[in-house]
Amino acid sequence: MLDIPAQPSEGEERHTAEYLRVKGMAERGVPTAQHSLGFMYASGQGVARNDEMAVAWYRMAAASGLELAQYNLGVMYQKGQGVGQDYGQAAYWYQRAASQGYAPAQYNLGWLYAKGQGVPNDVQQALHWFSQAAEQGEPGAQHNLGMMYETGKGVPQDFDVAASWYRRAAEQGYGRSQFSLALRSSGEAAVDWFRQAAEQGYAPAQFNLGLRYDKGQDVEQDSLRAILWYERAASQGHASSQFNLALIHDSGHGVPRNETLALEWFRRAASQGHAGAQDTLGLRYEHGQGVERDPAQAAHWYREAAEQGMPSAQYHLAQLIDAGNGVPADAEEAARWYRKAAEQGHLRAQFDLGLRFEAGIGVARDEAQALDWYRRAANQDYAPAQYMVGILIDRMEHGNPMEATDWFHKAADQGHALAQFELGLRHDCGKGIERDYEAAHFWYLCAARQGHARAQFNLGVMYSAGQGVQRDLVQAYAWLQRAGGAGVAAASGYLKKITARMEPQLLAQAQNFV
Secondary structure, eight states: OOOSOOOOSSOOOOSHHHHHHHHHHHHTTOHHHHHHHHHHHHHTSSSOOOHHHHHHHHHHHHHTTOHHHHHHHHHHHHHTSSSOOOHHHHHHHHHHHHTTTOHHHHHHHHHHHHHTSSSOOOHHHHHHHHHHHHHTTOHHHHHHHHHHHHHTSSSOOOHHHHHHHHHHHHTTTOHHHHHHHHHTOOHHHHHHHHHHHHHTTOHHHHHHHHHHHHHTSSSOOOHHHHHHHHHHHHTTTOHHHHHHHHHHHHHTSSSOOOHHHHHHHHHHHHHTTOHHHHHHHHHHHHHTSSSOOOHHHHHHHHHHHHTTTOHHHHHHHHHHHHHTSSSOOOHHHHHHHHHHHHHTTOHHHHHHHHHHHHHTSSSOOOHHHHHHHHHHHHTTTOHHHHHHHHHHHHHSTTOOHHHHHHHHHHHHHTTOHHHHHHHHHHHHHTSSSOOOHHHHHHHHHHHHHTTOHHHHHHHHHHHHHTSSSOOOHHHHHHHHHHHHHTTOTHHHHHHHHHHHTSOHHHHHHHHHHO
16 A cells, blocks of 8 residues: 655655745745645654654645645554544545546545545445546556456456556566466566566565575576575565575584574574474474573474464474473373374374374374374374274274285285284284285384394294295294294293204204304
């Protein structure tokens, strides 16, 4: 919305003598001089700034019907400068100037109708006054008409007409319209419109231009240019630009890594409410990265982001509350935050919520709910959740062993040792799958190599008996020895049996192998 005083059309010199000349004419009742004197007081040109005196002289000129004075008096009422803020009075004076065809007043009057400030909220009146101003070439009004046609507000939705109005304003150098055209363009055309708006200081365009240089989208990747445009937007308080600057300096992408500078930009973005920066600051304080470790500060920043609905922050906050780390432990509150994150699809939160429903921690124990949350995480290919789905299905009275086996297989394929052991066991016993000792040996071996003690024991037994694999007492001895060392009590009995069957030379070989 236009809210700056319209300057006098005369090219007045700005000094005390000029002020005295204009003042003399104003006191003789010349409306244009009264308006010029009001402008001099409003802008502090040739005289100390005095908003009350500006209002007084504007009022005199406005009462004579001078549209510039009526407009500027409306601005003073709208902004509450030199007079109490009064949207009704602002609308009154804008109306008088607008009725004389003054485009800036028509534009501002349209805004008041659009917002319902000082006048009833009336889309059609807003459309009327925006149209009047737009036809006279007022770029802000042209842009607003574009938005109305784009959204179908007060007019039938028409993207072509919207683009036409945007273009008319953009060609006059109106940054917001240039930005709107950039968003609706691609390739070089988009970059060109972003650049035009960015060069005028429009922060969202500067951010988007920086983003393209950052990612190498439609331009050659250039971190230094990205930083240049991000910094221009960031200096205007553009939080996303501040956050992206932090990411660049933190990663050292195209520039020397600077953790201190990154932290500074994270702080600036976080202080403006950027949830990603708040969550990142929380991680820094939780883990003592670049700052002294402070779980209470971590909880503060996580909560700021969590209350904005950021799922990762909700999950991180739940973990701190769950552990009583920096905040009082509260299983119920932790479960609430896990649920908020889980309902937004956060994989780890879904899994952890499943654990809580299974064990009844912070929530009533409910295996059906546990299975539901495990499934959600499992469907995102999270191996621990796939394993737990298999376990719960196996545990159900009417569970399907084949379905459980399928879930174990999915987790085992991703290297989950417990699932690999379970799959080996099922092949070994023929549960939910055809008995297959070779397959059992394969999956036991996968789990055993990851340190699964029961798998090591079963593998030793299979090598000892030649079941699913060629009999090999050296391998049997080695795996049973590992299982025994990991606490499998039965391993010692088997070791004694196979040791008794081994020749001294073979036993020595086995002992050296271990």
